[in-house]
Amino acid sequence: MSDAADDPISRSELIKEITRSISVIQDPIVRSVYITDCSQLLKVDERLLIADVNKRQREQYRPAVQTPATAGEQLPVSGTSGNVAGNTGENASAAQTDDGIEPELSPEEQLRQDIRRLKQQNLGPIMEKERLLSKLIVRYANRTFCMVDTDEGPRAITVGRFILQSLENDGLEFHHPVYKRFIQLYKEHGEEPGFDSERFFISHPEHFVSLTATGLMEDRYQLSDLFKSSTPGSDDSRLFELTTHIMADYQMELIRLEIRKTEKMLQDPEILDSADKLKQVQTHYQDLLKTRNALAKKLGERVVNL
DSSP, rough: TTTTTOOOHHHHHHHHHHHHHHTTTOOHHHHHHHHHHHHHTOOOOOOHHHHHHHHEEEEEEEEOOOOOOTTTTTOTTTSSSSSOOOSOOOHHOOOOOOOOOOOOOOOOHHHHHOOOOOOHOHHHHHHHHHHHHHHHHHHHHHHHHEEEEEEEEEEEHHHHHHHHHHHEEEEEEEOOHHHHHHHHHHHHTTTTTTHHHHHHHHSSHHHHHHHHHHHHSSSSOOOOOHHHSSSSSHHHHHHHHHHHHHHHHHHHHHHHHHHHHHHHHHHOOOTTTOHHHHHHHHHHHHHHHHHHHHHHHHTOOOOEEE
């Protein structure tokens, strides 16, 4: 180790070798202790070590689950969007043992199946917006992005609190199982003293949580030139615009889905044969269109590229 102290290349190789060794430790508590000790000993940011360990775990993990039945599929732990390619849900559920009993699915296979089912329900675009909101939770949950006046005086609103409150106010829940877990964990721990969203999620003992969080940390967000030019000011003001824009975009996707469902209902003979039901559905449809138009005006022409 002393030979590597003054040699950046040797030092880098040493750190990689250490993180490779730590990545094979199964116990998350032991793994966390080793990472903390190495961070202090090597004077390296602990978050970088955690990210590299999780990356190596992901590399070790994927080949293990690439069986012939699931080859070509990829679990949504990279943070790309939760999209899964490969066998259809019907093919996956058709697998049976020789005695005709369906084998119990592993957590990885169950997650794949759940996401395939959601994609078959045309929820892919919505889960993509959930990915963007989850990315904000992991990276900026602690960041204050606006102040509001209350009876007790000004109160700071963080990115995480805004996202959580927006979902609760509208009675919304994420569809993607891993991103939904992110929201649950933040709701449970986000107000704890010293809560650090990056450290919390990328070092979380739940495998899918830590691996997905690492993937979300790897892709640094970039605002489009149009978005930058339309929001001059500090990073905090841009973060405010970015967060509110993505939340509105998420709500827009949900409304579009509901509009499509309602349009199908308006073609249902059972609905058409009932004046009361038809009037109720038509009223709901008009309300959806008004909400969509209001959100479209709010979103404007800005483009966000994360």
